[in-house]
Amino acid sequence: MDWDRLRIFHAVADAGSLTRAGDSLHLSQSAVSRQIRALEESLNTTLFHRHARGLILTEQGELLFDATRSMAKRLEAASARIRDSEEEVFGELRVTATTGFGTIWLAPRLTRLYHEHPQLNIDLMLEERVLDLPMREADVAIRMKEPSQADLIRKRLMSVRMRLYATPDYLAQFGTPEDVRELEKHRLIYQAPNATQVSAGAALVQYLLSHEIPSRLSVNNYFGTLQGVLNHLGIGVLPNYVTETAPHLVRVLPEVESNEVPVFLAYPEELRQSKRISAFRDFVVDEIQVMRQRLEDMA
Numbered sequence: 001m002d003w004d005r006l007r008i009f010h011a012v013a014d015a016g017s018l019t020r021a022g023d024s025l026h027l028s029q030s031a032v033s034r035q036i037r038a039l040e041e042s043l044n045t046t047l048f049h050r051h052a053r054g055l056i057l058t059e060q061g062e063l064l065f066d067a068t069r070s071m072a073k074r075l076e077a078a079s080a081r082i083r084d085s086e087e088e089v090f091g092e093l094r095v096t097a098t099t100g101f102g103t104i105w106l107a108p109r110l111t112r113l114y115h116e117h118p119q120l121n122i123d124l125m126l127e128e129r130v131l132d133l134p135m136r137e138a139d140v141a142i143r144m145k146e147p148s149q150a151d152l153i154r155k156r157l158m159s160v161r162m163r164l165y166a167t168p169d170y171l172a173q174f175g176t177p178e179d180v181r182e183l184e185k186h187r188l189i190y191q192a193p194n195a196t197q198v199s200a201g202a203a204l205v206q207y208l209l210s211h212e213i214p215s216r217l218s219v220n221n222y223f224g225t226l227q228g229v230l231n232h233l234g235i236g237v238l239p240n241y242v243t244e245t246a247p248h249l250v251r252v253l254p255e256v257e258s259n260e261v262p263v264f265l266a267y268p269e270e271l272r273q274s275k276r277i278s279a280f281r282d283f284v285v286d287e288i289q290v291m292r293q294r295l296e297d298m299a
Contacts (some may be wrong), residue, residue, distance in 0.1 A: 005039040010068035016054045090119035093276045096138040100222025102126035113283045128196035133268050140267040144198045147266040154266045160239045162201045162258035165249040170232040184212045187234030192218040200258040244291045
């Protein structure tokens with residue numbers, strides 16, 4: 001169905017006159033009349049009864065006018081939202097992050113973002129697979145390495161290191177190791193080496209497993225690893241940002257840690273002006289600043 005003809009039909013039905021509709025559309029009466037006839041022919045129906053005093057909608061015309069009236073209202077609402085979007089943040093935002101970072105760090109903090117922007121709808125996609133941002137599989141990503149895809153805006157957020165942690169209750173029961181070799185007396189909880197993860201974390205796990213550790217629990221993501229540690233199952237290899245989420249955890253063997261892992265926020269170049277992206281980026285940056293301050297206060 002031709003959109004331009006529908007627009008002209010709506011104007012005629014609303015005005016009840018070809019002449020008045022033509023004036024509002026800046027078209028001649030004959031041009032308006034031709035478009036109405038063409039629409040009626042395409043639908044194989046009559047939309048107006050023609051009278052000397054004007055036009056009256058037929059039953060079929062009433063049905064179509066109801067539809068175009070609804071369309072017009074939605075278009076007006078969309079126009080208003082677009083005009084207001086200079087200040088307002090609304091709509092869907094698809095965010096991708098790793099399972100560990102998304103569940104441990106990001107998701108618990110979203111309360112403030114929703115409080116500031118209640119009309120924002122976030123689709124949080126947590127997986128280790130790197131989604132294709134230029135192909136719009138997601139709008140914005142938080143990644144544990146610098147994105148290599150072209151046409152992305154990238155911002156380094158912070159650095160992470162994998163370290164060893166346990167609960168005070170676990171250490172009170174089983175003791176605190178003073179040397180890596182003493183891990184043989186403990187259960188090690190870690191992200192499985194064959195699971196998708198940053199190379200620095202995998203390298204640390206491989207180093208630890210080169211020692212004799214008879215009791216082990218491997219999990220395919222850091223959220224599961226954290227749950228094992230919080231439930232006193234053993235000593236876990238975890239990213240250091242968990243200490244802000246679970247401040248009671250005790251760092252074990254402080255000299256043992258992974259290499260630095262950079263954390264980047266990235267989004268497609270064409271979304272540079274997106275208010276949703278800006279709101280999310282500013283929120284993440286602010287939360288990282290708050291986390292750093294808390295960690296400094298705890299030190």
